[in-house]
Amino acid sequence: MLHIKNLHVKLQEEDKQILKGVDLTVKAGEVHAIMGPNGSGKSTLSYVLAGREGYEVTEGSATLEGEELLDMEPEERAAAGLFLAFQYPVEIPGVGNMTFLRTAVNAQRKARGEEEMSAGDFLKVVRAKAKTLKIDAEMLKRPVNVGFSGGEKKRNEILQMAMLEPKMCILDETDSGLDVDAMKLVSEGVNALRDAGRAFLVITHYQRLLDHIKPDVVHIMAAGRIIKTGGPELALEVEENGYADLLAGAQ
Amino acid sequence: MALVQAKQDQLAARIAGLSFRREGWLGAARAEALARLTAMGLPGKRDEYWRYTDPTSLTAVDAPQAALFDAGDEAMVFDGIDRLKVVFVDGVFDAAASDDLTLSGVEIERLAQAGGADIHWARDLYGVLEARGQKPVERPLAALNSAFATDGVMIRVTGRAARPVSLIYHHSSDRSDVILHHVVKLEDGAELTVLENGPAAARFSGVMEVEVGAGARFHHIRSQGRDHQRRAVTHLFARVGAGAAFKSFTVTANGVLTRNEAVLELAGDDAVAHVAGAAVGDGDFHHDDTVFVTHAGLRCESRQVFKKVLMNGAVGVFQGKILVKQGAQKTDGYQISQALLLDGDSQFLAKPELEIYADDVKCSHGSTSGAIDEVALFYLRSRGVPERVAQSLLVLAFLAEAIGEIEDEAIAEDIRARLEGWLTRHEH
Numbered sequence: 001m002l003h004i005k006n007l008h009v010k011l012q013e014e015d016k017q018i019l020k021g022v023d024l025t026v027k028a029g030e031v032h033a034i035m036g037p038n039g040s041g042k043s044t045l046s047y048v049l050a051g052r053e054g055y056e057v058t059e060g061s062a063t064l065e066g067e068e069l070l071d072m073e074p075e076e077r078a079a080a081g082l083f084l085a086f087q088y089p090v091e092i093p094g095v096g097n098m099t100f101l102r103t104a105v106n107a108q109r110k111a112r113g114e115e116e117m118s119a120g121d122f123l124k125v126v127r128a129k130a131k132t133l134k135i136d137a138e139m140l141k142r143p144v145n146v147g148f149s150g151g152e153k154k155r156n157e158i159l160q161m162a163m164l165e166p167k168m169c170i171l172d173e174t175d176s177g178l179d180v181d182a183m184k185l186v187s188e189g190v191n192a193l194r195d196a197g198r199a200f201l202v203i204t205h206y207q208r209l210l211d212h213i214k215p216d217v218v219h220i221m222a223a224g225r226i227i228k229t230g231g232p233e234l235a236l237e238v239e240e241n242g243y244a245d246l247l248a249g250a251q
Numbered sequence: 252m253a254l255v256q257a258k259q260d261q262l263a264a265r266i267a268g269l270s271f272r273r274e275g276w277l278g279a280a281r282a283e284a285l286a287r288l289t290a291m292g293l294p295g296k297r298d299e300y301w302r303y304t305d306p307t308s309l310t311a312v313d314a315p316q317a318a319l320f321d322a323g324d325e326a327m328v329f330d331g332i333d334r335l336k337v338v339f340v341d342g343v344f345d346a347a348a349s350d351d352l353t354l355s356g357v358e359i360e361r362l363a364q365a366g367g368a369d370i371h372w373a374r375d376l377y378g379v380l381e382a383r384g385q386k387p388v389e390r391p392l393a394a395l396n397s398a399f400a401t402d403g404v405m406i407r408v409t410g411r412a413a414r415p416v417s418l419i420y421h422h423s424s425d426r427s428d429v430i431l432h433h434v435v436k437l438e439d440g441a442e443l444t445v446l447e448n449g450p451a452a453a454r455f456s457g458v459m460e461v462e463v464g465a466g467a468r469f470h471h472i473r474s475q476g477r478d479h480q481r482r483a484v485t486h487l488f489a490r491v492g493a494g495a496a497f498k499s500f501t502v503t504a505n506g507v508l509t510r511n512e513a514v515l516e517l518a519g520d521d522a523v524a525h526v527a528g529a530a531v532g533d534g535d536f537h538h539d540d541t542v543f544v545t546h547a548g549l550r551c552e553s554r555q556v557f558k559k560v561l562m563n564g565a566v567g568v569f570q571g572k573i574l575v576k577q578g579a580q581k582t583d584g585y586q587i588s589q590a591l592l593l594d595g596d597s598q599f600l601a602k603p604e605l606e607i608y609a610d611d612v613k614c615s616h617g618s619t620s621g622a623i624d625e626v627a628l629f630y631l632r633s634r635g636v637p638e639r640v641a642q643s644l645l646v647l648a649f650l651a652e653a654i655g656e657i658e659d660e661a662i663a664e665d666i667r668a669r670l671e672g673w674l675t676r677h678e679h
Contacts, residue, residue: 078635094648108635
């Protein structure tokens with residue numbers, strides 16, 4: 001599904017290398033977790049994959065089902081099946097959540113040469129999916145993320161994911177700012193989307209999210225590289241011992 | 252002295268070709284307006300009030316040429332709204348295209364036919380609010396309009412009008428130079444909506460004087476554009492009585508020169524005046540909103556909400572003043588003017604002013620200009636929304652607060668959909 005090879009990225013504005021050769025392969029149906037200390041480049045990786053400006057790829061590639069993501073505009077990456085759940089979902093005053101969702105769903109359908117969803121069908125689907133995430137009608141009517149609590153914003157990200165049905169989902173610290181109940185709700189939303197044709201890359205600081213979203217593979221990232229890859233037990237090791245031993249081992 | 256002489260010569264040249272009609276009470280009102288104009292002279296580039304907008308093309312003898320605009324198959328604004336249509340083509344009343352000027356609770360007279368008739372209510376209004384609005388700032392182009400307007404409507408409302416009165420302007424000659432003057436009188440408790448739309452002329456001067464009686468409600472929704480080469484100067488004068496409401500909204504798309512002045516006086520206690528605008532322009536677009544709100548009554552509320560989207564060197568101007576007179580306690584005045592600059596070449600020039608002579612008032616004003624929110628743009632694009640659509644969504648979101656000032660849902664939706672269409676079309 002997702003193949004990242006030797007990815008080197010620096011900030012455009014300053015001469016600062018953030019990613020220094022990331023290699024990562026995620027197969028369809030798998031859930032991978034990336035853990036790592038602050039500043040290791042986890043969020044940068046997610047932004048670069050989604051196509052945010054401000055970064056320069058100096059080397060390497062990232063393909064989604066064989067197509068080079070790094071040559072595409074952000075909207076093309078989305079239409080190709082990539083989705084990034086933001087660490088800090090953006091508030092957009094003046095744009096209704098429903099308008100936003102429907103515009104996004106239909107833009108992707110159009111880009112893929114599919115028929116647009118009618119207003120009636122869209123409403124039915126969005127209501128059903130919102131209900132399972134405990135997102136009420138009032139929240140759907142409000143401007144995108146405006147006045148949403150931290151938990152509501154994250155649930156709204158998962159709703160977008162559920163509506164867009166991407167193939168490759170990247171969750172950037174989706175657990176940050178969530179209480180135990182909200183984390184459970186969000187995890188259930190994610191787990192409901194798990195299937196053989198879809199893959200997840202879950203970026204997190206903490207092991208506890210991985211109690212709810214069980215990963216197949218865990219990677220440890222530090223200083224712009226993946227320094228260790230293992231099974232779910234690697235996350236438990238980090239939780240108990242911190243990163244110090246792993247970092248020392250890598251050097 | 253030379254300057255004074257030059258000013259007099261300029262005015263003489265400007266009005267030489269205009270016909271001055273002396274008949275009846277209207278002739279007397281026109282003569283007074285002409286006297287005001289002669290005392291003031293035409294505005295010039297050096298005048299403080301015209302610092303950001305060059306009046307030269309508005310004071311020139313001839314209207315600069317303006318190519319006619321073809322809207323293609325796009326229906327006109329307000330097309331789906333049930334309304335009484337009054338049509339002017341290059342300033343000339345078009346009876347065939349207009350509806351019968353009869354509406355329950357409403358009297359409608361045409362200015363061109365009013366000179367001889369004794370229409371006492373219009374007599375107390377025509378040029379009267381314009382004259383009041385000449386202080387403390389002179390507005391010579393409004394006086395010129397009162398003196399030389401060729402037509403317009405005079406509307407008196409005694410009840411609740413069943414339908415909006417819709418003034419529709421068509422532009423058919425690329426040199427047309429049009430001066431129209433409307434007066435509206437709402438008796439106590441009456442209610443009326445006036446709609447205005449369409450390209451009026453190569454050069455258009457429009458004045459509307461509105462007297463809102465106690466407890467009455469007046470709504471004004473105006474659409475200017477999308478014709479680009481025309482020039483327009485408009486003045487809205489209103490006096491709002493006790494417990495009455497005056498609400499005006501203007502959407503402007505394109506136009507090399509638009510100057511919209513609003514001079515509003517909250518005369519009675521508990522009166523409300525809202526004036527708002529949403530403008531979108533590209534290239535040599537120049538759009539000026541100049542507003543003067545006077546609070547004279549107790550517990551009055553005024554709102555000014557102006558939003559402009561500017562690109563490729565377009566210029567937006569806002570001059571807005573709130574004057575709170577002595578004794579106008581518990582005034583609530585709000586003013587916001589904002590520009591969204593889609594590139595580094597566009598300019599927004601804002602001069603917000605407050606002048607307050609009462610001590611128990613709440614007045615706020617703010618003015619900002621900024622670029623499109625790149626983070627929001629990326630967020631939308633990351634969900635698959637193409638960049639152009641995402642930008643249009645953010646532009647509409649920026650304009651939403653101004654459009655939100657329109658009370659009538661159907662009209663607001665018409666304007667919103669229209670802007671969305673224009674923005675999308677613009678980008679293809």
